[in-house]
Amino acid sequence: MAGYDTSRAAQALRLVGVSKTYGSGENPVRALDGVSVSLAAGTFTAIMGPSGSGKSTLLQCAAGLDQPTEGRVFIDGSELTGGSETALTKFRRQRVGFIFQQFNLLPALTVMQNVALPLRLAGKKVDRKQCRSILEKVGLGDRTNHRPAELSGGQQQRVAIARALVTNPSVIFADEPTGALDTRSARSVLTLLAGAVREFGQTVVMVTHDPVAASYADSVVFLADGQMVGTLAHPTAEAVAERMTHLGDEVSLRRVVGA
Numbered sequence: 001m002a003g004y005d006t007s008r009a010a011q012a013l014r015l016v017g018v019s020k021t022y023g024s025g026e027n028p029v030r031a032l033d034g035v036s037v038s039l040a041a042g043t044f045t046a047i048m049g050p051s052g053s054g055k056s057t058l059l060q061c062a063a064g065l066d067q068p069t070e071g072r073v074f075i076d077g078s079e080l081t082g083g084s085e086t087a088l089t090k091f092r093r094q095r096v097g098f099i100f101q102q103f104n105l106l107p108a109l110t111v112m113q114n115v116a117l118p119l120r121l122a123g124k125k126v127d128r129k130q131c132r133s134i135l136e137k138v139g140l141g142d143r144t145n146h147r148p149a150e151l152s153g154g155q156q157q158r159v160a161i162a163r164a165l166v167t168n169p170s171v172i173f174a175d176e177p178t179g180a181l182d183t184r185s186a187r188s189v190l191t192l193l194a195g196a197v198r199e200f201g202q203t204v205v206m207v208t209h210d211p212v213a214a215s216y217a218d219s220v221v222f223l224a225d226g227q228m229v230g231t232l233a234h235p236t237a238e239a240v241a242e243r244m245t246h247l248g249d250e251v252s253l254r255r256v257v258g259a
């Protein structure tokens, strides 16, 4: 993490030969197998693949929540791998945003306090005006003093988006952000994420199972058996669904021939 530069790099995220093996001994699981990918700043990328293909592991390693067994990860030009845990935590708090399937808001805090939390954790000054303005952008300007339990699932996820945006991170990682939402709320969450990319130049990386959700992204990265097996630019839901169907066949074939 040495030599961190405050100006933004052209590549918001770069993985070089990233592998992750869980466990050791007789039955180690190679969840990621030599993944190399570069994502330009200001882009929206969906990660797709069959269950167990390594999507969540990729997100965890890319976001610095887990350490790869091999390979290097760079966010905004700064290397995440190889540093101390303390340095990594500090970097994550300042430069990375997260959105989870189950929202992960703190129930005892108000909407405003939840949004301000990453600023507090990063040791930054809490600018209530800025927090309010972000909450207005996600359509919750009138809910700042409510607690999460008083909001719908879609509204809670919009608070989580505001919370992810507040530190102006280099990358926002979203793990199945629409997985717990109805179709209408999912659409509003995806529109917000896509808007953050187009309007503020935010970089978003989203794991999803849903071809419709993936169609909101600029491109899709496909994983199978821990390896990157393809990309699709300007995805439509139909093209993504079609690719996923063939991906299943390809994976079965690779397993049969032992490739």
Ligand SMILES: Nc1ncnc2c1ncn2[C@@H]1O[C@H](COP(=O)(O)OP(=O)(O)OP(=O)(O)O)[C@@H](O)[C@H]1O
Binding pocket: 022, 023, 029, 030, 031, 049, 050, 051, 052, 053, 054, 055, 056, 057, 058
């Ligand atoms: N902590 C762990 N210990 C051991 N194996 C693990 C661990 N986490 C994941 N795995 C294994 O690594 C592989 C990839 O898992 P991962 O959760 O990344 O896949 P995924 O594509 O996100 O799956 P899903 O779509 O079902 O969430 C799987 O075989 C999984 O069983």
